[in-house]
Amino acid sequence: MKALQRTFRELLRYPSAVIGLAIIAGLLIMSIYAMVSIPYQEALRLWRGGEGVWYKNPKLAAPEWTNLFRKDKLPKSIYLSSLDGSASKEVTTDAKGNKKIAFTYTFDYPYAAFPQELVLFFTSKFSAKKPYAAITWITPEGKSIRVAEISIDQSTVYYFSQDAKLQRRLLDVAPQVGLFVNDLKAKNPSPLKGTYQLKISANIFEADADLDAELLLYGQVHGLAGTDHLRRNLGIALLWGTPVALSFGLIAALGTTITTMVIAACGVWFGGWIDQLIQRITEVNMVLPFLPILIMVGAFYSRSIWVILAVTVALGIFGAQIKAFRSTFLQIKESPYVEAARAYGAGNFRIIFSYLTPRLIPLLIPGLVAAIPGFVFLEASLAVLGLGDPTLPTWGKIINDAQANGALYQGYYYWVLEPAALLLIAGLAFAFLGFSLDRVFNPRLRGM
């Protein structure tokens, strides 16, 4: 315990170790937060849910914080509903028992760009006669524009941009632009800032019928992380990618290094055909192309992250490391204390586990930590190839989606940069820590 403390104190003398440890701590907190705030099943449901889950989000919207770097602010989404009271709803009944409902949606629009789309979601209850709604748009200058008159089913979705009649009335300017400008013939239109109003007056022909409507103005920025082509909040995948990446890296690095160490120790201690067999397996393994085999496993059998992890560990055990460990063990085997242990009659496994392997730990730890980024990136690489776990949201999957949808060509840089930055940060943190550990455990390097 004392030795551990001393090592730790010595480690803190290296700035790169402090940075690495701080980042790793941050990532751990992020993983715990992800797992607590969005339980696994919920994360899967959200990530694999389609339009039904995410209909309130804009498509391909950049993160909100990008507005900080922009002079002309991009619009956020605006959601007003008569269900939650954010829009006013007045019901009047006339003498004949016909109901009239007036909805008013009032919102402020201070942005310098147009929204992606305007949508009205109607939900109504009626038995035979459909409600009928007239929609009017009022600009900050008080100009009133007739939008549409529609009859409404149980649930009707009205997309402003798909209404050809409205577009014709707006002199062939797309409605999400035309409704926000003063001069429809302007060359470079910019939206009029101010308070807008949308009014719906609906006629309902049954006494117990009812109608509600939600107005959704899809902005161009959304949330902390932005959204992808399926309106999904990238934040979920970024958050959940953290525990996935960390656990994959840690388990793979621990699994390969420790198994390799034990196997190398057994080979050296028992010698003879066991040693020969281990050596030959290592040579065969060196000829096996690692990535193509992983790709083959991913393509033919299973893309489950656990299967890929198992194959990674299995192929990693008999790598170049085993030879390095073997040569060290060969030296340790000849040391007097091992001979002493043999003399007092220690069993084979006692010698291997209490005398041989502990001596290798100082050599092992820096390598183990430094190996983690490789595995984190491996998982991302497979996901980028489209061989990632189909259920889990991971960093690599986001990059894969972004690549498949041409994010770089089309300028959705945030889509690639966010997961890439997280990957780089996580990778560098472990690399820096491993680098400093190497110096703490191998004093010979310190002068260099």
Added chain:
Amino acid sequence: MTEATLPIQENPEAPAKEKKTTSNTLTRVGRYMLVRLATLFLTVVVGIYLTILIANMGGKVDGIIRGQIAENVGMRVGVDPTTRSMTPEQKTEHIQALIDLEVKRLGLNRPFLLRSFAFLKDALTLNLGRSQYMSSNTGSRQVRLIILERLPTTLVLFGTANLLLFFVEIFIALSLSRRYGSFLDKLFVTASPLSSAPGWFYGIFLLLIFAALLRVLPFGGMVDAPPPENPLEYALNMLKHMILPILALTLNSIFLATYTWRTFFLIYSSEDYVDVAKAKGLSSRAIERRYILRPTLPYIITIFALNLIGVWTGAPIFEAVFQWPGMGSRLIQAVNLFDTPVIVGLTILFSYLLAITVFLLEFVYALVDPRVKIGGAGQS
């Protein structure tokens, strides 16, 4: 350090003796190589057999092929006018008979163990069969052609990049070891963890900066479409497409490799015999060449070969990101199309390339390192 005794062995005093050592070296290397070739061949056989087993574990590939046969036969019978008069039972029987015939023709009815050896023979002779969906640029369905036509492009990119990086890194490392402790030296040491990110990863960043934002370099591919007809322009165009991939590989490897080599050179330059050479008044160039580079040569070559191995196996993603039409991106295409013969064929070819690399490594090793003896302790 056992390496310290090296130069004494290597510096023969009389020229006559030197001649004898050379012929000795040749027979030694020759014998060594023959044995290594034999063992390596066995290793390759086992490795490829394992690849075949993995590729067909649990008969899954057989299942795919059987499914395809059933589908093809079903379709053929469906459009065949002579089967129209048959009753449904007759039709099923007819289809089953056709399927059985096809299964027998492909040899799928034999036990897997027997077939696996047949596969092994085919694989070793690079008789990789015919693809299911893909075809080569010349229109052939031969898996071997589909794969081998992509070998030169992969070699051009990674060969150029690796050779270039190899010499640049050694050059920088040597000059850094001379200026140990300088700002540049510290920069390389601090930046060395950057190599933990793979090349494709830097590729994405570079594409973002140079292709998407600045629009000065292409997004990927090997030449513009349509390719220029003049050979000189073609070469220049290809060079332009190679800038970003090579830059990505450089970012990936240069810091760590330079750091390791510089450390290695530093360790070797603190040996006693280097001090002696300095005391003798030899020029620093001569010291570097004779007393630092020469004893570290085996190590340098190992790193180079390991780099090559990393390139063979890491190429798929890298090529996919840069849309480089090499073997790696062919593998990705094959995976996306689920073209089993091509995937297996590529894996086998990668095994071969790895084995050749390992063999060449040992050959060069035996040439430069006199300690490598057949069956000796140096063979670890």
